[in-house]
Amino acid sequence: MIPTIAEAASLIAAKKLSPVELMRECESRIAAQNGALHAFILETPERALADAKAAEARQMAGMLKGKLDGIPIGHKDIYSTAGIRTTCHSAQLIDNVPAEDAVTVAKWRDAGVVLMGKLATHEFAFGGPSFDLPWPPARNPWNTECFTSGSSSGTGAAVAAGLILGGTGSDTGGSIRGPAALCGIAGIKPTYGLCSRTGIYPLAQTLDHAGPMAWTSEDCAILLEAMAGHDPSDPGSAARPAPRFDLAQDWRGRRVGLIRHMHEQDNPVSPATLKGIEETAEILRKLGATVVDVTLPSLQEFNAAGWVTLSGEAWAVHEEWMRSQPLKYGEFLRGRLALGGLLSAGDYIQAQRQRRDLIARSVAASADVDLLLTAAAPGEAPRIREVPKWASLEKPNFTIAFNLLGWPALTICTGFGEGGLPVAAQIIGKPWQDGLVLAAGHAVERENGARGKRP
Amino acid sequence: MPEPLPPDQFATMMAQAGISLPAAEVEDLRHAHARLAGMLEALRKPAPKLVAEPAFTFSTEK
Helix, strand or coil, X not given: CCCCHHHHHHHHHCCCCCHHHHHHHHHHHHHHHHHHHCCEEEECHHHHHHHHHHHHHHHHCCCCCCCCCCCEEEEECCECECXXXXXXXXXXXXXXXXXXXXXXXXXXXXXXCEEEEEECCCECCCECCCCCCCCCCCCXXXXXXXXCCCCCHHHHHHHHXXXXXXXXXXXXXXXXXHHHHHHCCEEEECCCCCECXXXXXXXXXXXXXXXXXXXXXXXXXXXXXXXXXCCXXXXXXXXXXXXXXXXXXXXXXXXXXXXXXXHHHHCCCCHHHHHHHHHHHHHHHHCXXXXXXXXXXXXXXXXXXXXXXXXXXXXXXXXXXXXXXXHHCCHHHHHHHHHHHCCCHHHXXXXXXXXXXXXXXXXXXXXXXXXXXXXXXXXXXXXXXXXXXXXXXXXXXXXXXHHHHCCCEEEEEEEECCCCCEXXXXXXXXXXXXXXXXXXXXXXXXXXXXXXXXC | CCCCCCHHHHHXXXXXXXXXXXXXXXXXXXXXXXXXXXXXXXXXXXXXXXXXCHHHCCCCCC
């Protein structure tokens, strides 16, 4: 079985695992599985070998940089990579080769990661699953007829299948937490402002978050520590030092708010998903936390403000191409972007007023708790060919609420449903409590048994 | 959910936005727009107490 990042880091530090051998293992898994999964849209074998050899040299010299030194990763293809094609999975940017790494890419590079390649995404992180793009959509490794969710679809598939040990995602309305849920891995949307977005193609600037995805919460913590930190070139980046996470928390005295109405009334979830949420609450309760019900604004209210904000801001990013060369986008994306072009300035301002009101009400409603708990997705992955173009308008999702709030939110796998596919829960924290959120995920994963099974 | 706009009115709206898409996609979009209009109706209410202009809606320190 492919190791976690934490396991691999220990083995590499003890000189019991060669970074080159680990890279070769991932390379052979990519060769065997990527033809069915389409998780990678560009492999970088020469770069991977060079990175792995450099890490091995540091290992032999006793000069490892840290836990990410020699760890095979991939980047979502909206992250700029110097000298390596970065397309946003779109014909619009099919020949784009950035001159510089995104700030977060550079941080991981400096930490010693082994870059295996660029990962599939929904087109510009908004248009998928699409079959009319230069590359096919990523497939779910638990069942390749099924959807990965998106937009960080390639990262979700590649991590779950053990093609890489971790990767980057971005999350504007759930694009880290959705694929983490359907692919059965962990993924955190950090607090707004914790990670730089410089060099990551924008979707909606007030909602965009960069974050990591990995098999476990512990691995996400390792990746996020190396990804976070102030970036003066991103106006949304907070001037705070990069965090160090302590996952060994004492849960006695902690309070967890169960947002029952979100997953029982606003968008009722599957029985397996509900069971996983209840078990997550029970594990935290047994560890000493107090679990109480909390009522936040409805998912419908969050979704109205969220989708109008997202659509309006996305239109502003893509307006020029939507007018001059709309047919170079896939059908799903050009339709979704066009909807944003039909909004008025008044619509957008009303959404911002609603957003402010939602933040105020959510802060008040969660004043007495340390963490919140609800679903990350309604159930198991649907079949990829049956995902509707306008799914986000049909039912509210569980994720965009926390993009509007900017609060850290983590998806963890809680088990498996009737179809044998993963189900998940979402753990949310107050701003800058990313470490507490990850600690909760880590504590639950150690107890719930869902990390013992790979696709 | 509100009724979709009449096709000619929707075509005018598309033209004003400078958007030109294949006919089948325009028709699909016309129906999707009605769903979005339902969301917009939920947003068009008297400004809440904590009125905020867009530039000040989000703070990284909150």
